[in-house]
């Protein structure tokens with residue numbers, strides 16, 4: 436499928452990096468564990484997040500932790516003109532810069548990603564094509580991280596993609612049991628350097644096929660074991 440992108444002009448004027456850094460510092464002083472960085476994402480990272488098929492072809496995307504909106508603007512630049520983006524941000528410090536992004540495709544929810552399923556339903560987002568997240572899974576309580584990971588899995592359509600950019604790899608602990616192994620990519624050109632994780636939600640048909648393959652392997656293994664036992668018994672009791 437060819438992506439029809441809106442282009443930078445339709446995504447609105449981008450606030451300067453310095454201005455976004457000011458908001459990040461202000462939010463960090465209020466809630467350092469939630470913000471987890473003193474620096475907004477680099478243009479290199481925002482492009483890496485947005486310039487990918489799961490964003491360019493999507494009809495519905497949810498962004499968790501948009502902060503001052505640098506990542507949000509990049510997503511909008513690459514998204515289709517008929518797509519929509521729901522940005523969910525917990526810190527009220529970021530309300531001003533997020534609401535300053537004038538793009539009809541964007542809806543902003545100043546809310547906690549813990550209630551993601553309810554937030555998505557309230558905004559009539561249903562099942563989405565992609566969730567892009569910068570919220571720091573490493574600095575939140577395990578129960579909260581688990582709830583958010585489960586909600587992300589719940590709001591994604593089968594075949595939908597979960598993208599997370601993280602300084603540490605705790606996200607893997609919560610996402611892997613739901614999505615399986617991640618594709619990872621190191622992002623050195625960001626401060627701090629981090630890792631990009633990508634998971635795809637398995638379709639039910641694929642899961643059934645994998646389960647059947649697994650069951651066939653078990654039956655096959657059991658047959659081999661019983662053959663070996665029969666051979667051994669045959670040797671010891673001629």
Ligand SMILES: C[S@@+](CC[C@H](N)C(=O)[O-])C[C@H]1O[C@@H](n2cnc3c(N)ncnc32)[C@H](O)[C@@H]1O
Nearest residue numbers: 469475476500501502524525526547548569570
């Ligand atoms: C590392 S910053 C990313 C900011 C921005 N996307 C960027 O790349 O510059 C993490 C963001 O996640 C937000 N956040 C943390 N926990 C959250 C939660 N439970 N729900 C929604 N947002 C959250 C923080 O307030 C912060 O804006």
